[in-house]
Amino acid sequence: MNKIKVSIVGASGYVGGEALRLLLSHPNVDVVQATSESNVGKFIHQVHPNLRKKTMLKFTSLEDLEEVDLIFLGLPHKVSSSKIDYIMSKAKKIIDKGSDFRLCSSEDYKRWYDFEHPRPELLEKFVYGIPELHREEIKNADYVAAAGCNATATILGLYPFYKKGIVHPELTVVEVKAGSSQGGNKSNPGSHHPERKDAVRSYSPTGHRHMAEVMQETGAPYFAFSATSIGLVRGILMTAHLFLREKMQDKDIWKLLRSQYGEEPFIRFVKEKQGIYRYPEPKILAGTNFCDIGFEVDPGSNRVVVLTAIDNLMKGAAGQAVQCMNIMFGLEETAGLEFTGLHPI
Numbered sequence: 001m002n003k004i005k006v007s008i009v010g011a012s013g014y015v016g017g018e019a020l021r022l023l024l025s026h027p028n029v030d031v032v033q034a035t036s037e038s039n040v041g042k043f044i045h046q047v048h049p050n051l052r053k054k055t056m057l058k059f060t061s062l063e064d065l066e067e068v069d070l071i072f073l074g075l076p077h078k079v080s081s082s083k084i085d086y087i088m089s090k091a092k093k094i095i096d097k098g099s100d101f102r103l104c105s106s107e108d109y110k111r112w113y114d115f116e117h118p119r120p121e122l123l124e125k126f127v128y129g130i131p132e133l134h135r136e137e138i139k140n141a142d143y144v145a146a147a148g149c150n151a152t153a154t155i156l157g158l159y160p161f162y163k164k165g166i167v168h169p170e171l172t173v174v175e176v177k178a179g180s181s182q183g184g185n186k187s188n189p190g191s192h193h194p195e196r197k198d199a200v201r202s203y204s205p206t207g208h209r210h211m212a213e214v215m216q217e218t219g220a221p222y223f224a225f226s227a228t229s230i231g232l233v234r235g236i237l238m239t240a241h242l243f244l245r246e247k248m249q250d251k252d253i254w255k256l257l258r259s260q261y262g263e264e265p266f267i268r269f270v271k272e273k274q275g276i277y278r279y280p281e282p283k284i285l286a287g288t289n290f291c292d293i294g295f296e297v298d299p300g301s302n303r304v305v306v307l308t309a310i311d312n313l314m315k316g317a318a319g320q321a322v323q324c325m326n327i328m329f330g331l332e333e334t335a336g337l338e339f340t341g342l343h344p345i
């Protein structure tokens with residue numbers, strides 16, 4: 001089989017860099033171009049030093065894109081949608097890592113992003129890129145909007161419970177703790193090292209935009225969601241408090257999770273009785289495409305605590321995008337994503 005010709009737009013960013021890392025080692029892919037407007041003509045390793053000796057490719061400008069089979073977009077919010085016609089003219093298939101095509105309704109963009117979507121008619125052409133929920137649609141899709149990182153961690157934890165209708169849907173409380181690479185590679189006062197290092201900073205106690213994706217994908221009418229920045233560079237830990245309509249025991253929840261995710265290559269269940277890694281922990285997922293899921297039943301109430309951990313740049317971004325690409329092109333779903341992580345780290 002000929003290799004798939006892929007270009008990465010927004011390749012100097014953290015998500016673009018992670019996509020490059022994965023795709024340059026992918027057995028079925030030829031990376032053709034990598035764009036960055038502020039680094040045109042520079043070698044890729046001058047921006048992503050981990051890729052030294054992996055490629056001699058240089059950054060090009062978006063306006064010099066050649067035709068390829070697939071384009072990955074790692075652009076900021078509002079930029080993808082402003083350039084989408086040009087991008088579509090350069091590739092039959094697109095995977096967008098940004099937020100511009102994740103929501104099905106332009107009304108939701110107004111509500112959650114205060115954004116008048118310039119191309120609302122395209123929203124229905126993009127499939128929401130969480131393979132564990134939409135594998136069959138992704139197989140036949142030309143356009144995929146890969147899910148947000150906080151949204152991925154939350155949806156994968158909540159989905160089995162909401163699908164079965166066994167929770168009080170509006171009582172759910174979610175807290176996400178997220179590492180600093182979530183904010184991208186542009187510095188700002190909040191990312192300045194003395195301000196950011198070891199921070200435990202609540203940055204979105206209410207009204208986080210990713211709630212829109214979670215509601216869209218789980219059917220939750222509303223729920224509570226808070227996000228906190230923590231000292232990690234990579235990683236998200238999602239803690240959800242779900243209030244069940246009826247009390248469930250461990251064995252019932254094991255059955256529910258196994259029936260939903262038992263065959264999934266990138267979902268692992270983590271619930272040990274002993275040791276220090278009894279529940280999901282993002283630190284040991286750095287660089288991997290896994291989503292680890294754990295839970296604990298509150299013996300005193302109908303509450304179950306569900307925990308998920310991911311690497312925001314992998315299962316929350318570039319890794320999940322490559323997983324989607326593998327499905328779109330009929331490849332082994334795990335191709336290029338076999339890294340198992342490091343311990344200790």
Ligand SMILES: NC(=O)c1ccc[n+]([C@@H]2O[C@H](COP(=O)([O-])OP(=O)(O)OC[C@H]3O[C@@H](n4cnc5c(N)ncnc54)[C@H](OP(=O)(O)O)[C@@H]3O)[C@@H](O)[C@H]2O)c1
Nearest residue numbers: 010011012013014015036037038074075098182184185317
């Ligand atoms: N970071 C995460 O954990 C994460 C997770 C999931 C999804 N996402 C989403 O993925 C996207 C990329 O995130 P990131 O963290 O990689 O951001 P980033 O580090 O800020 O990178 C942004 C990239 O977009 C390019 N760019 C910016 N404005 C542009 C313009 N007007 N025209 C052409 N190129 C432009 C930048 O190129 P220059 O070098 O020229 O500035 C850079 O390559 C965002 O939509 C983000 O929300 C991020």
